[in-house]
Amino acid sequence: MRAIAWLLALFGVAVAVALLAGNNQGTITVFWPPYRVDLSLNLVLVLTAALFVVLHLALKALSALFSMPQQAQRWRLQQKERATHTALLDAFSHLLAGRFLRARKAAEAALRQEKALLTSGHPLAHGDKLRALAHLITAESAQSLQDTAVRDTHMQLALDSTAQRNTLETQETREGVQLRAAHWALADRDADAALQWLDALPQGAARRTLALRVRLKANRLARQTLPALETARLLAKHRAFSPAAAQSILRGLALELVSSAHDPAQLQRAWAELESTERLMPDVAIQAAHRLATLQGDAGLARQWLLPIWEQLVAHPEQEHAYSIKLVRALEAGFAVSDNAVDLPWLHRIEAAQQRNPRDANLQYLAGIACLRHQLWGKAQQLLTQAVHQLGDAGLQRSAWRALADLAEQRGDTAAAQEAYKRVAAT
Numbered sequence: 001m002r003a004i005a006w007l008l009a010l011f012g013v014a015v016a017v018a019l020l021a022g023n024n025q026g027t028i029t030v031f032w033p034p035y036r037v038d039l040s041l042n043l044v045l046v047l048t049a050a051l052f053v054v055l056h057l058a059l060k061a062l063s064a065l066f067s068m069p070q071q072a073q074r075w076r077l078q079q080k081e082r083a084t085h086t087a088l089l090d091a092f093s094h095l096l097a098g099r100f101l102r103a104r105k106a107a108e109a110a111l112r113q114e115k116a117l118l119t120s121g122h123p124l125a126h127g128d129k130l131r132a133l134a135h136l137i138t139a140e141s142a143q144s145l146q147d148t149a150v151r152d153t154h155m156q157l158a159l160d161s162t163a164q165r166n167t168l169e170t171q172e173t174r175e176g177v178q179l180r181a182a183h184w185a186l187a188d189r190d191a192d193a194a195l196q197w198l199d200a201l202p203q204g205a206a207r208r209t210l211a212l213r214v215r216l217k218a219n220r221l222a223r224q225t226l227p228a229l230e231t232a233r234l235l236a237k238h239r240a241f242s243p244a245a246a247q248s249i250l251r252g253l254a255l256e257l258v259s260s261a262h263d264p265a266q267l268q269r270a271w272a273e274l275e276s277t278e279r280l281m282p283d284v285a286i287q288a289a290h291r292l293a294t295l296q297g298d299a300g301l302a303r304q305w306l307l308p309i310w311e312q313l314v315a316h317p318e319q320e321h322a323y324s325i326k327l328v329r330a331l332e333a334g335f336a337v338s339d340n341a342v343d344l345p346w347l348h349r350i351e352a353a354q355q356r357n358p359r360d361a362n363l364q365y366l367a368g369i370a371c372l373r374h375q376l377w378g379k380a381q382q383l384l385t386q387a388v389h390q391l392g393d394a395g396l397q398r399s400a401w402r403a404l405a406d407l408a409e410q411r412g413d414t415a416a417a418q419e420a421y422k423r424v425a426a427t
Helices: 002-022 041-066 068-096 100-119 127-144 148-163 168-187 191-199 209-221 225-237 243-259 264-273 282-294 299-315 324-337 344-356 361-373 377-388 394-410 414-426
Strands: 027-032 035-040
Touching (some): 027 041, 041 068, 068 127, 100 127, 127 148, 127 168, 148 168, 168 209, 191 209, 225 264, 243 264, 243 282, 264 282, 282 299, 282 324, 299 324, 299 344, 324 361, 344 361, 361 377, 377 394
Antiparallel strands (some): 027 035
8 A cells, every 4th residue: 555655646746747847938047247048947946956965965975974983983882782791691601501610701701891881981771780690690600619709709799789779670680699699698508697688688579489488498497497387388378389398398397396395385385376277287286296295284285186186087987097096196195194084075085986986906995095094994904905916006006015914913913914014025
């Protein structure tokens, strides 16, 4: 369409010129004493147009001639800028390829080119960012070469470069330098320095996934279990891990938090810090209850922590639970530290579960221990005798034989007690 429009316009101009100039009888007379020159109007118009074109071309030629020094200077500046960017790209490439010495040399070359441009009075518009990145590459290369002095020097220079102008780009570059500094502190096993770098980040940057990952590693390195657990929760909410990995990390940190308690009050505070989903993890609840029993804490509170896990076990007796033996041990430990007999609700729970699944040796053993603590000697003797030969765990089997030996001694059956002690020694 555009070509057709131009063609039509050309035809229109040609027709207009033909109509105007075809029958134009006008003349222009130029008197130059003693001469007289008669020119047609059409010729004068053509000469005027030709003169305009010639003058226009002459002015453009003069302008191009006088601008050649500026163009030459601009070309030299472009070459220097290209050399600077090329050196920076080479530094990135060498760094990614593991050629750290070459990366450092290329980054230093980029810094020299940028400094030359700055000295000549033609600084780059993004010179601060380029300088910071070059220093960062040099520092990263020095870190890989275990040159701590050079790394710290260029890291500080990178921070100084980003501090000159407070723009969004320089701020993001500064945050990147701080994150890399935290990584380097972790590599040096200096958790306090890593946490200091992370604390210096703005609030928004400190909640990014990368910063949270570094904080999690620093907290774990510093053995700050509770802050590490809180950070892991944020990472799990941000979906930084797969569901299985997130659950494994949270479970490990919760177990570490529970195991680090040194008295019942501290353990109760640690339990209060856990979220409901973490309290429902069998390993965590069992470890907390067992730890409370070890610290001579409230056995009733320990059994209260174990109640949801017990309900999970009883609700699906047909499934093989990996934590069933641990749960039995934790309940038994709670029974052992109790000054009084087992509370009746738990005794009823254990008996009901054992009656619903009479072939489960672990439940038989637990019911026997509960009856033993409740001074139901005959029933305890019956349940433990039925369970002792079917128990798959050697520890539970030894405990069952030991309980049977105590019962035999209590009723004065020396032969049965000696036989039970022999089984304890043989197990």
